[in-house]
Amino acid sequence: MIExxxxxxxxxxxxxxxxxxxxxxxxxxxxxxxxxxxxPGFGGKVDRLIGRFLNDEEDR
Structure with missing residues (x-):
């Protein structure tokens, strides 16, 4: 029981x-x-990457 x-x-x-x-x-x-x-600096790159990924998904 204890175990x-x-x-x-x-x-x-x-x-x-x-x-x-x-x-x-x-x-x-x-x-x-x-x-x-x-x-502003780093966020722009991330947004572009995410946008590119989302656009690729939409194109397929």
Whole structure:
């Protein structure tokens, strides 16, 4: 019984840690995208790359 409980606790902790890490990564990516979008020099290049990618997708 104790082993099962410990395994369950470890699994829950692992899932929780995974969710926290994923959330953090998503938030950081969002901030990077926003920063790139609003900074004039670097953002222009990123927008052009994204625009090129989207245009390629639309052409197909």
């Amino acid at each position: 099962v409980t410990e395994t369950g606790a470890v699994t829950i902790a692992g899932v929780y840690a995974g969710v926290v890490v994923l959330s953090t990564v998503i938030v950081l990516l969002g901030l990077v995208v926003l920063a790139c979008h609003y900074s």
